[in-house]
Amino acid sequence: MIVLFDGFCVLCSGFAQWLHKKFGDSVRLIAMQSNDGRELLHKHGISPQKLDEVVVLQGHEVINGAPAILFIMQQTGWFGRVFSSVFKLFPSSWIKWGYRVVANNRYKWFGRKNTCTIIQD
Template identity: 50%
Template sequence: MKPITVIFDGYCVLCSGFARWFKKRAKLKTYMIAAQSEEGRQLLKEANISMENFDEVVVKKEEGKFLSGPLAILFLLSNVGRIGRICAWILKLLPDVVIRWGYRVIAKNRYKWFGKRSTCTVITN
């Protein structure tokens, strides 16, 4: 299976923590890229997402398709072992509107609730 690329907010404590957690447990070959890096900005441009509006995890799948927000999280959880698959399965039982709403609430408040780093997180691939 070809590698996937995960683009995350390198300043967000929650986002970078999730990225590290996923990288350790991923069943897929994964590249973790901070959105604030040059490569991250280029990938976001390729996905038609501007840095001014960036507040979602983005996954570039092996076939070049992009997933963002809750779809990206569900995809990542589905590929991180038994606990991740169980979490994804439980979340998929909820209506899409509830999943999107929950994701938006967390994304909007991520710095306030979880903190913001003074330097951008880099995860070595």
């Protein structure tokens, strides 16, 4: 699994760091703004304007936004599966709306870094 995230967003970078601790090298974490990130976005036909959504590449499948977060949480153990299952009880439109609210306000609420996060051991 490859996860593309906003490397300048404090929330997104923190989530990526948590995934790295949880999965190690079994999940490839790439900042969207990096050369590799931009190349993968282009390869999968994702607009550079979509840098406000987490993107998961799983085989040939591209998952982005709220469904990507729920997919990732399903992979993180019992707590993540419970978290994901509870959120899936809500209408999809509500989940996507909540995701958009957080995505649109992420810099204001959580901060923006001056440099792009690169995940390393």
